[in-house]
Amino acid sequence: MLTTATRTLARPAAIRRFALAAGGARSQHTLPDLPYAYNALEPYIAEDIMKLHHQKHHQAYVTGLNAAEEAYAKTQSPKERIKLQPALKFNGGGHINHTLFWKNLAPANAGGGQLSSGPLKSAIEESFGSVDAFKKKMSATTAAIQGSGWGWLGYNPETKKLEIVTTPNQDPLLSHVPIIGIDIWEHAFYLQYKNVKADYLSAIWNVINWKEAEQRFTEAAK
Numbered sequence: 410m411l412t413t414a415t416r417t418l419a420r421p422a423a424i425r426r427f428a429l430a431a432g433g434a435r436s437q438h439t440l441p442d443l444p445y446a447y448n449a450l451e452p453y454i455a456e457d458i459m460k461l462h463h464q465k466h467h468q469a470y471v472t473g474l475n476a477a478e479e480a481y482a483k484t485q486s487p488k489e490r491i492k493l494q495p496a497l498k499f500n501g502g503g504h505i506n507h508t509l510f511w512k513n514l515a516p517a518n519a520g521g522g523q524l525s526s527g528p529l530k531s532a533i534e535e536s537f538g539s540v541d542a543f544k545k546k547m548s549a550t551t552a553a554i555q556g557s558g559w560g561w562l563g564y565n566p567e568t569k570k571l572e573i574v575t576t577p578n579q580d581p582l583l584s585h586v587p588i589i590g591i592d593i594w595e596h597a598f599y600l601q602y603k604n605v606k607a608d609y610l611s612a613i614w615n616v617i618n619w620k621e622a623e624q625r626f627t628e629a630a631k
Contacts, residue, residue, distance in 0.1 A: 437475050438471050438474050438475055438504060439471065440463070440464075440467055440468050440471050441508055441511065443459070443463055443511050444511065444512065444515075445514075445515070445516055445519070447459040447460050447463070449516040449519075450514060450516060450517075450521070450616045453517070453612040453613065453615045453616050454514075454598075454601070454612070454613070454616060455600065455601045457600055458596075458597070458598065458600050458601055461596065461600070462507075462592075462596055462597060463507075463511070466503075466507070466594075466596050467503070467504070467507040467508075469503075470499075470500045470501075470503030470504045470507065470579070471500075471504055472500075473496060473499070473500035473503075474497070474500035474501050474503075474504050476496075477493055477496040477497045477500055477501075478497070480493055481493050481497065498579075498580070499578065499579050500579075501581070502576075502578070502579035502580050502581040503579035505581045506559060506579055506581060506590060506592070507592075509587055509590055510590055510592055512618065512621050513589060513590055513617065513618055513621060513622070514613075514616045514617065514618055515616060515617070515618035515620070515621070516616065517615050517616055520618070520619075520620060521615065521616040521617060521618060522614055522615040522616055522617055522619070523619060524540060524617075524619040525619070527623055528623065528626060528627055528630070529588075529619070529622060529623040529626045529627075532570075532571050532626065532630075533571060536570055536571040536572070537571075543562075543573075544614055546573060547560060547562060547573050547589075547591070548560075548607070548610040548611065548614075550573050550575060551575065551591050551593050551606075551610060552593070552606045552607060552610055554575050554577070554593050556577070556578075557577070557578055557593065557594040557595070558575055558576055558577045558578060558580075558593055558594075559575065559576050559579075559580075559582070559590050559591065559592055559593065560573070560574075560575050560590070560591040560593060561573065561574050561575065561576065561582050561585065561587055561588075561589065561590050561591075562587075562588045562589040562590075562622070563582055563584070563585025563586060563587055563588060564585055564586040564588055564625075564626060564629040564630065565584070565585050566585070566586065566629070569630070571588065571626075572585060586625065586629035587625065588622050588625050588626050588629070589617060589622050591610065591613060593606065593610075597609070
């Protein structure tokens with residue numbers, strides 16, 4: 410299940426597994442299929458954005474990760490392996506984040522945007538006062554990211570609470586278990602919303618897959 414895989418990948422030990430020792434067996438990462446059609450999130454996220462985002466940008470992270478892992482496996486030089494760390498982090502994080510992001514969304518006519526009563530809703534209300542207050546704070550925090558990055562609703566395993574955090578560029582969320590992630594790179598919205606991040610962040614709540622988010626939360630809180 411994606412939740413388990415994401416939690417495993419989003420740990421330093423697992424990140425290091427991207428960089429396998431020379432001679433070790435290594436499987437190629439592949440672009441995951443979307444769980445819905447490219448136009449399924451309209452009018453909130455346009456079909457052309459989804460195609461570009463998935464087929465070009467996510468594929469580029471997959472390709473870059475495979476290339477970086479292959480180069481790492483071929484060298485025994487500590488210096489060369491250190492030089493490869495940024496590529497492993499950037500492309501590995503991009504692959505992790507986007508694999509989570511596609512599951513993070515669902516068409517509005519298939520339950521997207523609908524948060525039912527349950528453990529996640531109760532935890533959000535406990536942490537933020539109300540669901541609307543959470544959305545407002547999450548959107549504002551994500552919009553305030555300078556440059557590119559991600560806004561997250563994460564579960565803090567130390568405090569056992571939901572918290573809003575951000576990560577720059579394609580850094581994966583390591584300090585928390587990711588429950589919801591919002592991509593604020595321009596390629597996620599610019600073709601449709603131009604430079605108005607607020608409109609994109611308002612629209613995306615209509616296609617958030619709350620059922621998936623609740624599964625992640627339930628597993629994290631065990």
